[in-house]
Amino acid sequence: xxxxxxxxxxxxxxxxxxxxxxxxxxxxxxxxxxxxxxxxxxxxxxxxxxxxxxxxxxxxxxxxxxxxxxxxxxxxxxxxxxxxxxxxxxxxxxxxxxxxxxxxxxxxxxxxxxxxxxxxxxxxxxxxxxxxxxxxxxxxxxxxxxxxxxxxxxxxxxxxxxxxxxxxxxxxxxxxxxxxxxxxxxxxxxxxxxxxxxxxxxxxxxxxx
Amino acid sequence: xxxxxxxxxxxxxxxxxxxxxxxxxxxxxxxxxxxxxxxxxxxxxxxxxxxxxxxxxxxxxxxxxxxxxxxxxxxxxxxxxxxxxxxxxxxxxxxxxxxxxxxxxxxxxxxxxxxxxxxxxxxxxxxxxxxxxxxxxxxxxxxxxxxxxxxxxxxxxxxxxxxxxxxxxxxxxxxxxxxxxxxxxxxxxxxxxxxxxxx
Numbered sequence: 001x002x003x004x005x006x007x008x009x010x011x012x013x014x015x016x017x018x019x020x021x022x023x024x025x026x027x028x029x030x031x032x033x034x035x036x037x038x039x040x041x042x043x044x045x046x047x048x049x050x051x052x053x054x055x056x057x058x059x060x061x062x063x064x065x066x067x068x069x070x071x072x073x074x075x076x077x078x079x080x081x082x083x084x085x086x087x088x089x090x091x092x093x094x095x096x097x098x099x100x101x102x103x104x105x106x107x108x109x110x111x112x113x114x115x116x117x118x119x120x121x122x123x124x125x126x127x128x129x130x131x132x133x134x135x136x137x138x139x140x141x142x143x144x145x146x147x148x149x150x151x152x153x154x155x156x157x158x159x160x161x162x163x164x165x166x167x168x169x170x171x172x173x174x175x176x177x178x179x180x181x182x183x184x185x186x187x188x189x190x191x192x193x194x195x196x197x198x199x200x201x202x203x204x205x206x207x208x209x
Numbered sequence: 210x211x212x213x214x215x216x217x218x219x220x221x222x223x224x225x226x227x228x229x230x231x232x233x234x235x236x237x238x239x240x241x242x243x244x245x246x247x248x249x250x251x252x253x254x255x256x257x258x259x260x261x262x263x264x265x266x267x268x269x270x271x272x273x274x275x276x277x278x279x280x281x282x283x284x285x286x287x288x289x290x291x292x293x294x295x296x297x298x299x300x301x302x303x304x305x306x307x308x309x310x311x312x313x314x315x316x317x318x319x320x321x322x323x324x325x326x327x328x329x330x331x332x333x334x335x336x337x338x339x340x341x342x343x344x345x346x347x348x349x350x351x352x353x354x355x356x357x358x359x360x361x362x363x364x365x366x367x368x369x370x371x372x373x374x375x376x377x378x379x380x381x382x383x384x385x386x387x388x389x390x391x392x393x394x395x396x397x398x399x400x401x402x403x404x405x406x407x408x
Contacts, residue, residue, distance in 0.1 A: 178340075
């Protein structure tokens with residue numbers, strides 16, 4: 001076990017208020033209620049569109065007062081526990097920190113399985129998908145047209161490309177590209193890909209943390 | 210010469226006379242200026258001021274000046290429309306009674322500017338939205354609020370679109386992960402194959 005003086009608690013510099021509140025009320029809490037709330041916390045974190053109805057439905061068997069005292073602390077513990085990559089936070093250190101935060105041992109089980117168990121990968125997946133980002137390309141459609149004649153030219157025979165990009169935010173953009181602009185776009189994409197491939201080869205990224 | 214490219218309306222005949230009577234020393238320069246700006250749909254070759262100066266320099270009235278510039282423009286636009294070779298243009302001009310001297314000057318100007326003008330005109334498009342430029346930057350995401358030690362590369366693209374309404378431009382911002390980039394690139398490659406098969 002890492003010497004606790006050499007690392008900081010997984011939860012942060014000092015015990016957050018909601019966790020202190022949690023530890024105060026644990027003497028009178030049943031294990032089933034606690035475990036249920038841990039499951040609810042995982043569910044809320046994994047679901048992409050978590051909302052109040054979902055939460056109310058899941059916690060309907062628990063008193064509102066209890067939820068108020070216990071849930072925020074549980075949510076914080078699960079969130080912060082799943083924040084650091086699994087190979088960086090050892091289970092033993094996690095358990096040590098929980099004891100330091102005055103969480104009795106009988107409640108450790110469900111927390112450990114939430115952070116280190118099977119459901120961890122869905123927590124990670126949800127964190128990845130929910131990250132802030134600009135719209136991405138959901139669908140890219142194109143069409144090559146050759147303009148035969150125009151008002152200015154009887155015989156033009158100029159190829160153009162008509163594109164439609166649909167983003168994952170459900171916006172649809174239609175625009176035209178000349179051959180030259182298309183080459184610019186293609187070149188830009190290739191150049192970025194090249195840079196990414198080089199970046200991913202570098203040792204900084206290879207260091208297994 | 211199968212087609213009559215220029216119809217001799219009375220207005221046109223007047224213009225031809227005007228052209229023939231012009232002094233030849235200024236004529237090539239005048240033509241070059243018009244030919245240069247021919248492909249621009251919004252701009253005229255000469256500004257208001259310049260047109261008045263031209264009038265004075267050529268010793269003609271303002272109505273004649275308009276007719277002159279219009280007709281020269283028209284001649285060159287027709288040459289572009291029909292894709293005329295300079296020699297063919299020369300013949301057509303002779304057939305509508307332009308002097309040999311002036312016809313030669315006009316077809317010589319067309320020989321210098323013709324190809325470039327047509328190429329530029331080919332690129333004209335009045336579609337609603339056109340790609341004007343692409344800019345990008347590459348990021349390495351290190352962390353987010355619920356995840357640390359992230360090492361995800363992603364690229365942000367700005368597709369700058371020019372709109373048909375003057376003054377409006379749209380910036381389409383997209384973020385692509387490595388995987389999404391590859392996917393996009395493959396689609397562009399298929400497009401490129403299509404384009405190649407056309408030529």
